[in-house]
Amino acid sequence: MKHKLTTTVLTACLALALMAGAAHALTFDFQTDSLGNAIAPGEVIDYEYQNDGLTVYTYNNATPAQSMGIAYDAGSTRGLAVSDLNSPVSPESAGGHFIFAFDQTYNSGSFEFDLGGGAGQVQFVLGGALVGLADLVSPSLVFSDVLGSGVEFDTLAFVLSTGGYVEGLSVDYTLGATSTATTPEPITATLGLMGIAALSSTVLGRRRNA
DSSP states (O other), X not given: OHHHHHHHHHHHHHHHHHHHHSOOOEEEOSSBOTTSOXXXXXXXXXXXXXXXXXXXXXXXXXXXXXXXXEEEEETTEEEEEEEETTEEEEEOTTOEEEEEEXXXXXXXXXXXXXXXXXXXXXXXXXXXXXXXXXXXXXXXXXXXXXXXXXXXXEEEEEEESSSOEEEEEEEEOOTTOOOOOOOOOXXXXXXHHHHHHHHHHHHHHHXXXX
């Protein structure tokens, strides 16, 4: 009886440990914040999802000192865009960058996007190191198509060359997944890290000024 009780307790502790260490699936539609409050078109998005462990940082290519990410309505679609300061509810035509900084790691997810006729790239980072990157081509991207299975990340960086937007971002953590990703080519990885370094300096600057 004592042995059975001990086994039950150990099993319960293990289950709790796994639950505590695992991230949960999250979806960000930019229509409501993490408390369920409605987000209006043109509203700045930065700390609206902190209760979900996400902070959004934005860099505006045209006006770096006044960078804001906003909720943007494109017809019936809601997305996240870099704000054009001359028209606050419209995307900046010069483009910019977003950094999605999570407080825990994930290893799967997806998002949709509209490049506004320009080019774009997504970079996956773990602990400041680049673990994957991809040019944005089709209107959606599944992370496992870039990273393989089980590769973890704690930061996503989206680079947009023109007035596009990001929509329907979701992240998840799959227990037991095994990493099958390939290492980026040295030159590609270096370029990616250069981009992350530039974005990180922007984030640090904003944190110091906050």
